[in-house]
Amino acid sequence: MATVKPRVKAPKSATTGEIITIKTLISHKMESGQRKDKQGNLIPRQIINHFTARYNGEVVFEVDIEPAISANPYLQFNMRVEEPGEFEFIWNDDDGSVYATKQKLKVG
Amino acid sequence: MELTGKSTVSVFGAVFATLLVPALLIAGQAQANPQGVDTVKVTPTSEGHPFAEIYSGWYFRSPETQRLQEDDFENPAFLWVEQGEELWSEVDGAANKSCASCHNDAADSMATAGANMPKWNEALGKPVNLEQQINLCRTGRMEAEPWKWESNELLSMTSYVKLQSRGQPVEVATDGPMKPWFDKGKEIYYTRVGQLDMACSNCHEDYYGQQIRADRLSQGQTSGFPTYRLKWQKIGSLHRRFKGCMANIRATPYKVGSDEFLALELYTAWRGQGLPVEAPAVRN
Numbered sequence A: 001m002a003t004v005k006p007r008v009k010a011p012k013s014a015t016t017g018e019i020i021t022i023k024t025l026i027s028h029k030m031e032s033g034q035r036k037d038k039q040g041n042l043i044p045r046q047i048i049n050h051f052t053a054r055y056n057g058e059v060v061f062e063v064d065i066e067p068a069i070s071a072n073p074y075l076q077f078n079m080r081v082e083e084p085g086e087f088e089f090i091w092n093d094d095d096g097s098v099y100a101t102k103q104k105l106k107v108g
Numbered sequence B: 001m002e003l004t005g006k007s008t009v010s011v012f013g014a015v016f017a018t019l020l021v022p023a024l025l026i027a028g029q030a031q032a033n034p035q036g037v038d039t040v041k042v043t044p045t046s047e048g049h050p051f052a053e054i055y056s057g058w059y060f061r062s063p064e065t066q067r068l069q070e071d072d073f074e075n076p077a078f079l080w081v082e083q084g085e086e087l088w089s090e091v092d093g094a095a096n097k098s099c100a101s102c103h104n105d106a107a108d109s110m111a112t113a114g115a116n117m118p119k120w121n122e123a124l125g126k127p128v129n130l131e132q133q134i135n136l137c138r139t140g141r142m143e144a145e146p147w148k149w150e151s152n153e154l155l156s157m158t159s160y161v162k163l164q165s166r167g168q169p170v171e172v173a174t175d176g177p178m179k180p181w182f183d184k185g186k187e188i189y190y191t192r193v194g195q196l197d198m199a200c201s202n203c204h205e206d207y208y209g210q211q212i213r214a215d216r217l218s219q220g221q222t223s224g225f226p227t228y229r230l231k232w233q234k235i236g237s238l239h240r241r242f243k244g245c246m247a248n249i250r251a252t253p254y255k256v257g258s259d260e261f262l263a264l265e266l267y268t269a270w271r272g273q274g275l276p277v278e279a280p281a282v283r284n
Helices: B063-070 B078-088 B099-103 B130-141 B152-164 B176-190 B200-204 B238-248 B259-271
Strands: A006-009 A019-026 A048-055 A058-064 A074-080 A085-093 A098-107 B119-121 B126-128 B227-229 B234-236 B281-283
Touching (some): A019 A085, A058 A074, B176 B200, B238 B259
Antiparallel strands (some): A048 A085, A085 A098
16 A cells, blocks of 8 residues: 555444453554565564554554564554543554544543 | 355345355454445356355454454554545546436445456447546546556555455456456466466466465455455555565566456456455455
């Protein structure tokens, strides 16, 4: 994919104390840095190297990502929610780019 | 094991069957069916079909691969479908049109389009498949540049259009002017080529369900294309897969969009009549 697109699937509302599942997918080539091109030159590494999920500013889930993760990385995690708020999902690219998306959650 | 899901009687007589696991296929096959698809094993509707039952390619893959297809969010192919949806409404070309300008809502206008390809094109005097039809619209109606066969744009559009037909049984015309193309496709299917001297039928008819090295052979059905192949780490076209198969047997592959591949596409669609469109699928 030419453009990097993050997608998030999380419930829009939950009951207090409920454990919800958040699914994320981002389109990214995840070039490992181990492949060679037709001329035999190493294709430089370019991957998403870090993923952070924050809820109301606080980090709830964090991943250091290594080149073994394949293209279009899918990350899923569960979380117990106690209060309403807003998620922020952040992906960090090797080249310094940051991809982010937000989603609100109603809890009650 | 029983297939879950609503019972449907289609005009082509596709039937639900208890999912017995033949000795050929691995035990412990995943129970759930791909998202939006009622069945992966049907009685073929094509007259004179060599098989009593036909299986979608989904059936032969590991439970993990099958699971990826079951959720439209997790299915990576939907990254392309989303792009296709955006492109549908995007104006492009000198005529200042988008797909939507003529075809309005894709869910209506494309509801069966993906299930009937390739189909006869009177003006060109030959059949065309979905990729070619899209480019015909682009160059003819939109006065825009055609998209390259394996470009993200064309893949996005074909996967988006095919998705609208998901669940529709594959049905292609093979009579009248299509007959010589059908015959040609059948001939290609059964003709041995390449350094390994193999025909499509040697794997997909003679040995489906069995292992070739680390892979389990499918029946070579095409209802899931364009498909996200884990090997490609992206979505890809049917003709790309045809090329890959030919390269595997050390034959010189035909070109994408060639008459040979179009004939083969028609014939393999005939072999899949009765199976529902499953695109965009996930395969290995």
